[in-house]
């Protein structure tokens with residue numbers, strides 16, 4: 001396999017916008033870099049202790065979970081167990097510091113390195129506030145500002161772009177804020193059922209509570225992704241996208257603590273600019289969310305299906321001909337209200353699941369018929385299952401594959417409807433090329449979106465998309481250099497292969513994207529970027545909330561030791 005040499009490590013800091021110089025800092029942020037552990041500016045033990053006391057003892061000093069695999073704390077049995085459960089999201093989201101995207105852990109305390117390999121805090125956050133409410137958020141924000149600390153907000157640690165960790169950072173950990181309240185919501189724009197979700201609520205928890213009230217609500221096909229953080233703020237796709245739209249389209253009201261420490265209620269009628277930014281402008285950027293109130297809908301019977309086949313016994317051409325036929329089915333399937341989610345590799349195809357609201361089982365089967373015909377024509381074996389379930393919840397539980405972490409390095413692109421409909425052969429060929437390098441492709445197809453651009457800041461190119469394509473390269477737990485080489489392959493070869501299909505108009509779901517994307521402002525945020533940057537500067541003038549590829553992050557750089565500094 002050919003790999004592009006890995007030489008453009010800082011490529012993702014290049015940008016095409018003219019960012020006015022940062023000036024007029026009123027606080028300790030005049031310093032070039034955030035305070036780093038070991039420096040004289042770093043809070044003394046007694047100061048951490050006083051802070052801890054002020055938050056009722058809820059401060060957690062990071063002890064990386066990989067410590068059971070190293071040095072004096074090595075424990076063969078616990079280490080084996082940790083390795084075996086490393087790809088289970090729960091291993092990470094139940095902790096105050098661990099993250100799922102391995103690159104950003106930087107082997108700081110890696111369970112797959114040798115016993116004698118280093119185990120330190122490294123790129124994990126130094127401390128976490130196990131938050132319970134606004135007061136904890138406010139105290140953490142004040143403490144970070146007072147000592148010029150890097151601040152990170154984390155819920156589940158799912159983020160593929162490393163936005164939920166940071167070297168030398170204090171974290172606000174939202175995972176335990178699990179309140180869920182079903183309510184009747186009345187406003188000028190929406191009257192109906194709604195659910196108020198605490199910042200720590202994960203998709204399946206919201207689905208379960210909604211189901212108990214005969215309702216459904218929008219969330220990820222991944223059951224453990226949090227709703228109020230990166231998911232909704234970045235867009236939010238899932239099994240119901242064709243039926244009820246994206247996560248951001250559900251948002252009625254946010255409770256937010258801003259960088260100034262104010263607790264704001266943000267909606268279409270209060271702080272409308274911040275409402276616009278939170279609805280699609282990316283997680284961890286504008287403020288710390290305490291709760292999100294979203295629309296809820298009556299639960300309904302829902303059909304679903306899954307399909308698998310492999311390349312076994314047939315030519316590469318025949319295999320990809322079937323894939324092309326499948327792509328041909330997508331526009332009609334999406335228009336009729338279904339979401340299809342699939343993965344493709346060089347040797348296999350797994351469609352799991354199709355979620356088809358307002359359709360019978362037979363209708364779903366019908367939409368996929370051209371794929372079955374092609375499979376039969378080639379004498380290929382396949383497994384297919386379809387059924388009408390009494391509710392979304394039953395459908396979801398039966399058809400969603402068990403969740404796994406991001407053991408992939410990630411990149412992606414939207415495929416516009418026009419490309420799928422009229423350049424399918426070319427698109428399928430591009431995907432064949434990509435999986436030929438050993439990468440995998442994940443697709444999620446959905447009905448055309450019409451975004452209200454005065455209430456959502458999402459990249460308007462979402463509206464042209466039929467498929468959100470994710471390209472993943474499996475992470476190698478033992479070969480760091482190979483992983484770095486694969487980043488180069490992603491950025492310089494695989495993603496450009498898809499770009500040929502969308503000249504000058506490439507866009508991607510910012511949560512499932514390459515963190516080294518050279519033109520991320522344009523490709524992630526599109527024409528919303530400048531407006532978002534204005535709102536970022538208004539609510540967070542000193543850049544307290546930083547994340548890689550987050551709006552406004554181009555004025556920062558992470559040095560090789562992890563220190564966060566102004567460029």
Ligand SMILES: Cc1cc2nc3c(=O)[nH]c(=O)nc-3n(C[C@H](O)[C@H](O)[C@H](O)COP(=O)(O)OP(=O)(O)OC[C@H]3O[C@@H](n4cnc5c(N)ncnc54)[C@H](O)[C@@H]3O)c2cc1C
Pocket residue numbers: 100152153154155156157158159160163164174199219220221222224225226227228229230231234235236237238283284285287288289290403404405406511512547
């Ligand atoms: C295995 C897997 C499956 C996925 N499946 C889906 C899917 O089905 N649909 C989909 O749309 N996406 C999916 N994603 C992508 C997912 O939406 C993003 O990873 C998202 O960032 C996760 O949000 P989180 O808050 O749970 O994660 P975290 O990693 O905890 O946080 C992500 C970002 O949100 C910020 N954030 C978190 N909480 C808050 C808060 N309270 N206030 C302000 N900022 C906050 C963080 O600072 C960070 O920038 C998946 C990712 C993985 C790894």
Ligand SMILES: *[C@@H]1O[C@H](CO)[C@@H](O)[C@H](O)[C@H]1NC(C)=O
Pocket residue numbers: 026027028041145146147
């Ligand atoms: C800057 O930090 C010092 C402590 O290091 C603190 O006493 C001072 O109040 C801070 N200044 C501001 C403006 O926050």
Ligand SMILES: *[C@@H]1O[C@H](CO)[C@@H](O)[C@H](O)[C@H]1NC(C)=O
Pocket residue numbers: 052053056057058059060061
């Ligand atoms: C914070 O205080 C609690 C209760 O006193 C204690 O258990 C915890 O270890 C402290 N955290 C830190 C980082 O010292």
Ligand SMILES: *[C@@H]1O[C@H](CO)[C@@H](O)[C@H](O)[C@H]1NC(C)=O
Pocket residue numbers: 060096130132176
């Ligand atoms: C965090 O706080 C919750 C209660 O809100 C508690 O149940 C949990 O044990 C705490 N976690 C840690 C690691 O201290």
Ligand SMILES: *[C@@H]1O[C@H](CO)[C@@H](O)[C@H](O)[C@H]1NC(C)=O
Pocket residue numbers: 184185186191
């Ligand atoms: C909301 O509206 C419904 C009907 O329009 C009404 O019955 C209900 O009392 C209202 N609730 C609130 C909290 O205003």
Ligand SMILES: *[C@@H]1O[C@H](CO)[C@@H](O)[C@H](O)[C@H]1NC(C)=O
Pocket residue numbers: 312313314379380381
């Ligand atoms: C399909 O499965 C049957 C039974 O397992 C097997 O004999 C046959 O070779 C398979 N066909 C292909 C094309 O793999």
Ligand SMILES: *[C@@H]1O[C@H](CO)[C@@H](O)[C@H](O)[C@H]1NC(C)=O
Pocket residue numbers: 305306307308350352385398399401
């Ligand atoms: C398809 O769904 C059925 C029913 O839940 C399940 O038994 C089967 O394992 C699923 N297949 C795939 C590939 O997910």
Ligand SMILES: *[C@@H]1O[C@H](CO)[C@@H](O)[C@H](O)[C@H]1NC(C)=O
Pocket residue numbers: 316346435436437438439
């Ligand atoms: C993909 O399949 C083709 C055809 O069999 C083969 O030449 C190529 O090496 C495979 N690529 C990978 C990464 O397995």
Ligand SMILES: *[C@@H]1O[C@H](CO)[C@@H](O)[C@H](O)[C@H]1NC(C)=O
Pocket residue numbers: 268452453454455
């Ligand atoms: C779009 O949002 C704006 C502002 O929130 C609102 O006033 C308007 O009615 C919405 N338009 C539509 C078509 O829903």
Ligand SMILES: *[C@@H]1O[C@H](CO)[C@@H](O)[C@H](O)[C@H]1NC(C)=O
Pocket residue numbers: 503504
């Ligand atoms: C893309 O941009 C280039 C350079 O700006 C231009 O020459 C080309 O015509 C554009 N292509 C399309 C399809 O718009």
Ligand SMILES: *[C@@H]1O[C@H](CO)[C@@H](O)[C@H](O)[C@H]1NC(C)=O
Pocket residue numbers: 106122123167559560561562563
């Ligand atoms: C990552 O690890 C390397 C050593 O492998 C070290 O030189 C570097 O400083 C670390 N980066 C961060 C950000 O901690």
